[in-house]
Amino acid sequence: MCSSIRPRALLTTLALALANLGAISAAMAQAKAPAPDVPPRSGPNEKIRLFDGKTLNGWAGHFKHWSVDNGEIVGKNTDPVPVSTYLLTEKNYTDFRLTAKVKLVESEMHSGIAFWGRVATEQGDPATYAGHLVMFPSGWAMYDLYGRASLPVDSAPAKKAGKQHDWNDLEILAQGNRVRVAVNGIPVVDWRDPEPNRIKAGPIALQLHSNKVPQEVRFKDLVIETFPKEDRLLTVK
Numbered sequence: 001m002c003s004s005i006r007p008r009a010l011l012t013t014l015a016l017a018l019a020n021l022g023a024i025s026a027a028m029a030q031a032k033a034p035a036p037d038v039p040p041r042s043g044p045n046e047k048i049r050l051f052d053g054k055t056l057n058g059w060a061g062h063f064k065h066w067s068v069d070n071g072e073i074v075g076k077n078t079d080p081v082p083v084s085t086y087l088l089t090e091k092n093y094t095d096f097r098l099t100a101k102v103k104l105v106e107s108e109m110h111s112g113i114a115f116w117g118r119v120a121t122e123q124g125d126p127a128t129y130a131g132h133l134v135m136f137p138s139g140w141a142m143y144d145l146y147g148r149a150s151l152p153v154d155s156a157p158a159k160k161a162g163k164q165h166d167w168n169d170l171e172i173l174a175q176g177n178r179v180r181v182a183v184n185g186i187p188v189v190d191w192r193d194p195e196p197n198r199i200k201a202g203p204i205a206l207q208l209h210s211n212k213v214p215q216e217v218r219f220k221d222l223v224i225e226t227f228p229k230e231d232r233l234l235t236v237k
Contacts, residue, residue, distance in 0.1 A: 038177035040228075043094075045226060050223065053220075054068060059087050059088065059089060061085065061088055062127050066206075073206065075215070076208075077208060077214060080213075083128050084128055084210045086127050086205035086208070087205065087206040093203070094199070095175045095228070096225060097172070097174075097225040098115075098170075098171070098172045098225075099170070099171050099221070100113070101169055101170070101220045102219055103167045104165055104216075105216035105217060106215055107215040109209045109211050110209060111136060113134050113204065114129045114133045114145060114207060115131060115202060115205070116200055117145065117202045119203070120145075129145055130147065131200065132145070137159075137168065139159075140183070141155040142179070157186065157187075157189075158181070158188035173232075179193070185236055
């Protein structure tokens with residue numbers, strides 16, 4: 001005996017299929033829609049040296065992974081790191097220009113600097129982060145931590161400008177919903193977040209990525225300018 005589908009069941013199935021198709025079409029249309037132009041926020045313009053070169057004053061995190069050596073912040077592990085962990089500024093920031101020198105010493109896993117987010121203790125580590133990440137090196141991309149995953153940014157210019165196991169000069173200019181990045185004096189990213197509701201005032205966070213092998217990453221000369229006066233990358237050659 002051949003099985004058959006009743007007309008009412010068929011109509012229900014078709015309605016669900018059309019609803020799913022409509023949802024997919026709407027998501028695709030949203031993805032293709034241009035990002036809104038959120039203007040820079042206003043606030044006090046200050047230049048702040050985030051790292052005094054000697055201590056981790058003003059920072060929070062697992063200090064078993066973070067230390068100071070030779071005037072540099074060192075993120076290091078020998079045992080596995082099950083969840084990416086961060087060294088976090090105690091203060092929150094929205095619009096800023098951050099300049100830093102960054103270096104991957106050991107492993108091929110990327111590190112990065114995170115912002116526009118929050119501490120995400122629910123992910124299994126009290127010093128992990130949910131928000132935007134500018135990665136370096138090993139990929140040189142952008143990522144939405146515990147959100148949309150990889151962001152649609154072309155990593156080729158940064159890969160060309162960056163150095164894998166040497167110091168890199170990094171500038172991040174975050175204003176409104178726009179992120180611009182320069183690596184070693186070369187502009188490599190200019191991107192607007194199409195979902196500005198995701199942008200939060202949050203800590204600046206230095207990443208030690210989850211990994212099963214030993215790693216070492218270093219940061220120095222970290223300077224942040226809040227609510228920058230100049231609407232351009234300053235380290236571009």
